[in-house]
Amino acid sequence: MFRHVLSLAFPLALSLSLTACGNGEPLKPLARPAMVVQPQPARAATEAYPGEVRARLEPELAFRIGGKVVKRLVETGERVRRDQALAELDPQDVRLQLEATRAQVAAAEANLQTVRSEYARYKTLLERQLVSRSQFDNIENSYRAGEARLKQIRAEYDVARNQADYAVLRAPQDGVISARRVEVGQVVAAGQTVFTLAADGEREVLISFPEHAIERFRIGEGVSVELWSQRDKRFSGHIRELSPAADPQSRTFAARVAFDGAKVPAELGQSARVYVYSEGAVPLSVPLSAVSAEAGQAFVWVVDPATSTLQRRPVRIGPFAEDRVPVLDGLKASDWVVAAGVQVLREGQQVRPVDRDNRSVKLLAKE
Structure with a gap:
């Protein structure tokens, strides 16, 4: 009997002791640290389009009369000189x-x-x-x-x-044979393309614009070009030519970008990337790690400066860059955004804002 009473008294005494230590108040959960940043202006509101270096002049060579091809004197990629014989018809x-x-x-x-x-x-x-x-x-x-x-x-x-x-097809100028479309023994008609010549001289970049964005571009608009072989340099250029009709298969509009400088180390067939600067106000941007999404809606976690609690903020974002993403709508420059660990956060959660060096941050708006 005494042993039973003792067994009940010990938990009760322990409970009273814990209550006395806390002055009768429940323990509060500790605020978890959260690395926060403020949105920054996007470094450059640009769009990048892949392209290929081409010759500015690319005439399609053809016989002026019809006949049977009996000689083909050059191959694709071969350099030719002006008036050099390229192919012959049966005379x-x-x-x-x-x-x-x-x-x-x-x-x-x-x-x-x-x-x-x-x-x-x-x-x-x-x-x-x-x-x-x-x-x-x-x-x-x-x-x-x-x-x-x-x-x-x-x-x-x-x-x-x-x-x-005319039974002998000759090169109209110096250049490189970029395409061949006939073989010996083939019968061709007058005007049928036999070779495509990439003429020596200026080089350009051929790119394609998407159908939904074609209205944003115009001839003469300034761009920058990055060559695959020289990724640490960018060369200034401009849109020289813009196709008035979309390609029937890809539904894209072809455009040619000319270099502004005379001496650009661009070789035929090189890969390139053309950067087009968007007009209008430069949007804000946040780190990629700050953005999450649910049901197709992107959002970020914003810290309330008054209570240090989290608020889920839907945002509209632009094209992703390497480490940041532009936020087109939903944020202000004075907001504080959680930049890491967003997948484990919840609405209303209290956090302790810190910077990248784990130092406490006072949530004050930018001036």
């Missing part, structure tokens, strides 16, 4: 046409000699009044027609001779 047909036209020229010359002699003879007879005026007019008309016919045939001969030269 047999154009040679036959040239010979036929040459024979027509000889016949027209012989005919002109005949009518010229008749014209001179009838002119003498007319002066002696041995032929009528109408007879002389007929001979004169034949002579004029013979001259015109010879002129016409000579022009056709020049065309045939040019077509014989």
Whole structure:
């Protein structure tokens, strides 16, 4: 009996002792430390677009006549000089046409000699009044027609001779063959692309803008270009050309970016990235670790300066950068945002604000 009473008295005495130590008040949970920062202006409100270095002039080379390709003298990537032969067509047909036209020229010359002699003879007879005026007019008309016919045939001969030269495709200027679209034995039509030439000279960057953002860009707008081979440098440039129609497959608008400087170490085919600066006010930004999301809605934890308690604040964010994200709506520069451990926080939780060096922070708004 005594042992039972003793066993009940010991917990009761311990409870009274603990209550006496706390003066009758329940113990408060300790405020957990939370690293806080204030939003900073975004370093640069930019959008980046991948691109490829291309030649400013890229003519598509084609034969001016149709025929069968019998020789292909260059390969893709090969450097060519002005007037260098690139490919040849079977010249047999154009040679036959040239010979036929040459024979027509000889016949027209012989005919002109005949009518010229008749014209001179009838002119003498007319002066002696041995032929009528109408007879002389007929001979004169034949002579004029013979001259015109010879002129016409000579022009056709020049065309045939040019077509014989057109059987050889030559480079219009120095450059590099960037594309080849024919093989030996293939029959091509006049004007069908055979090669694409990347002409020597200025270099540009070909990029594509998304359909929903095309209205934000304009010709002449300043940009900066970063080459993959020189990622520590950026070269100034501008949008030189903007396609008026979207690509039917990708639904993007092609644009060409020209370098402002004359000497840029850009080689054909190099990868590049074009940075376009957004207009308007520069948004605030917070560290990536400060942003969380639920059900598609991004939010941050903001500390109330008066009570040091947490408030969940929905925000609208922009494109992510390497370590920060712009906040387009939902924050002020004077807010204090929890920058780490946001996944374990809850609404109304009391925290102890600290900086990156674990020093206490007084929650005062920026001036």
